Amino acid sequence: MKAGVVVFPGSNCDSDVYSVLKELGADVKYIWHGEDKIDVDLLVLPGGFSYGDYLRCGAIARFSKILEGIYDYVENGGYVIGICNGFQILTELKLLPGALLKNMDLKFICSDCILEVSNDNTFFSRLYKKGERVNFPIAHGEGNYYADDETLKELERNNQIVFRYVNNPNGSRNDIAGIINKKGNVLGMMPHPERRASSLLGGTDGIRLFKGMIESFK
Amino acid sequence: MLKAYIDVTLKKSILDPQGTAVKEGLSKLGFEVETVRIGKHIEVTLNDMNRENAEKLIDEMCLKLLINPEIEVYSYRIEEE
């Protein structure tokens, strides 16, 4: 599998994801936001504060050169994972429905966070078991997932919710922590699986997400 | 030159915890108010052009970048500078 981690001005979890993929033996590279060709099997939109997140999170990054071709790429079955800021960018791109609002208590939250796997039947989550609880840390100020009632119903109906918070930390509707598009090749999630890839750093729950993706290509 | 004053607020149907927090803050200081909503205020200075074009331009900017229609609404006024 060829993976590419996009570097926007203001990305700061780019090297964290890169290292995890690299350690797992993936063929991974950085992709500068100003490049114009997506020539990988998996595109990673990493966490951080692209363009300072100054207007709305992800609002400006969405117009990066590299993302011009993302609709075609997704249409043709290319995989995309957006983590934290990456999730925000995916909603701004409308590749995923809804939006991420300020956390309910208005504070940035960094902490461990227990999630329940709601859908284990995706390219991304296949090494987890439905109902299983995992600990991925969160670190965000605007992770409060919002979609209108209609959209929520549809997400539920199509089984598009992949991860849910066990103790909702930010006010997200339906405890949503991560969702996938209908086609099943675009995942957006607020928690950081890349921060749980070593027992030295508190656990390895996150590593299966990356392993799962890599193994799918073998 | 023209100046557009744009106000962006969350849709009515969406909770505004920031507004609620400010309302509470005001009440602690003894100011009792009915509601508070908080949004963004954007001032854009444009080169001279006719008003109609300016309005079209501002609408376009709002819809493309300045707001997210999923969650926000906007209004504006344009003045000569």
Next chain:
Amino acid sequence: MLKAYIDVTLKKSILDPQGTAVKEGLSKLGFEVETVRIGKHIEVTLNDMNRENAEKLIDEMCLKLLINPEIEVYSYRIEEE
């Protein structure tokens, strides 16, 4: 009921990183504008009172809580609801 629409912006001499970023964002989309400044927009609904009192009240709220006169300025209009 009265509604006050308050706009809070950074003082002119103070850097507005948000505005700068948005200006560049707009320019990438082909919108060339002179300047962008971003501030807060606050809507406060008050119980009925005379306009003069309402203005006094809003001024007080602004200075006490809503703004920091160190770096921000404000303006507002009041309308009947």
Next chain:
Amino acid sequence: MKPYKMVGLLEEEYNKIVEILGREPNETELAMYGVMWSEHCSYKNSRALLKLFNTKGLRVLQGPGENAGIVDIGDGFAIAMKIESHNHPSAVEPYQGAATGVGGILRDIFTMGARPIANLNSIRFGELKDEKTKKLLRGIVRGIGDYGNCVGIPTISGETVFNKCYNDNPLVNAMSVGILEKKDIKKGTARGVGNSVMLVGHTTGRDGIGGASFASCDLTRESEENRSAVQVGDPFMEKLLMEACLELIKTDCVVGIQDLGAAGLTSASCETASRGGSGIEIDVARVITREKGMTPREIMISESQERMLVIVEKGKEDKVFEIFNKWGLHAVVIGRVTDDGMLRVLENGKVVAEVPASSLADGSPVNYRSYRRPKYMDKLSNMDIANLPCPENLSETLITMLKSPNIASKEWVYSQYDYMVGTDTVVVPGGDAGVLRIKGTKKGIALTVDCNSRYCYLNPYEGAKSSVCEAARNITASGGRPIAITDCLNFASPEDEGVYYQFRNSILGINEASRILDTPVISGNVSFYNQSEKMAIYPTPTIGMVGIVENIENSMDIHFKDKGDSIILVGETKAEIGGSEYLSAIYGIEAGRVPEVHVEIEKNTNEGVLSAIEKGLIKSAHDISDGGFIVALSECCFKNELGVNVNIDTELREDIFLFSESQGRYILTASKDNIKDIIEIFTKLGVQAEVVGEVIDSDFKVNINGRNVINLNIKEMKSAWKGSLPCIMNQ
């Protein structure tokens, strides 16, 4: 008002300037002297004493005098670190003041060629009763968090202290730590006639004009109206600037590099010139300004953030343009290096200021201030505290202690900081020191900031010594060997003889501990005039410390792990509740004799703890500080919700044993099999260590001389401790 007064200078200082120049300075020159000779930039009231510091050591690659100090950690790597105050700006505009404090300290680190890898902060507030203090706490924490989070630097440790002496003067001390390869060290030096002087990063505006002199005066009404002195931070720009500078430093075109902090372009240019023994000529017309019509004076002293001065080898400017262009940043050549030792400022080719660079940088008069032991000290330290009644219900007393803001969990604070970004944080906030792994090696570093300002108030010498020792214990408990100090000396007015006594004795205290522990002072900062008309802050010499964890697998946290493990108390408990958190929180008294600290014993004790850790004998380690044995014991239980059964034999009164803050103590746990070996280690070192109990399920039971004095449930204690700050903040 006399013009020199307007820029904050004294008559004799003005006369000295006239003498240096052989003429009257013009307006621009005077403003430049005003900012450079301000207390904040010139250290005129502290320089003489700072010379006393122990600054040398085998590991020291760069001591005080540069933007940050650097120590060697082996394997070709070095650590740069520095702490700095942003007290005054944060008092006036908490969010931006604290944010720009973080921004400034980060630039100090990457200026040295180091990539910032961790931030720390020490923040101090008045009593958490009134809305004003809560607003400060909210704003300052958010400011620190937003800036560091956005740049992507984890904030891995810190301290948050409340005391009424900070009611009008909150303290914000920001510390940053970076890593670099030894060969990449860069300095803020201008050399080589004809080399280009480039200004990179943000544009220059009118914000923050006069900030340096602002930081050097009392917080009176006048300064509250002093409106342009606050700056707005742009962490996004900082991130880009950091990446661009680090990329640039890897090329061969940089001769010197220096951030623009207080006193802006003036200080960056005169300091680089002065360090390099050269001169600099710049044309302000080339500086990109944010506003039209800025005067040379304004451009020279603007403190607009996120800017750097780079001295570039002649002919290699294009490389700089290329890199900065890629990151979407400005870079302009504003001048060149000369050999006449002058800082010459031109405007479109016309000279508007011309002064000897070194006279600005190092020429200010040095004040040898007089000092006298303040009267309150004897009165307070002789106060009789032995006759205070012992509380009847010590369980209740403990709960009250756990809820008191100084003891309560600081999660409300540090959960607003991204402490994991970068995926190197091995020990997270909430314990003793924070620990980071160093990728590509087996090593880690441990980091902490500490100061017990109540001790320093009652006895500056012992208090400062204790603060160094506490920092060293925090490092040790995390599995690190302390190697260097950065200090931030926060005091009231140096013009007050009593304050100067506090200042002098604090330095002597730091120095003694630093020599014995072999932790040289490699960088630091002084902040005076932390006082209002009503009160002065307690002397607050904040100690930032770094230690090496030889094998990162051995890093340690404070949390009890398994039922049945033995609890070991290391060190001797004496009747030392003077200046304690107990006296303050329960009796409202801040007096008494502060605990004695014997640095030699501390050193031995630390050796013992470290050796037990490195041999893999123990499972948790926590030092005993604020709140004494019983508070430290409680803190070890919370994370894994385990309890204790502890039996103490002592001659001391029960409350005194439990809450005494005797120094040099730790709580360790280990499985029963290892106890013999551990005790032996300490016995050999002549350090007291004994098993006092064991880890059990969920009850917290303490018996003294066979009598049960505390009987609580861990869940109940934890909710008191954890819920306290959020509860107070939401009231």
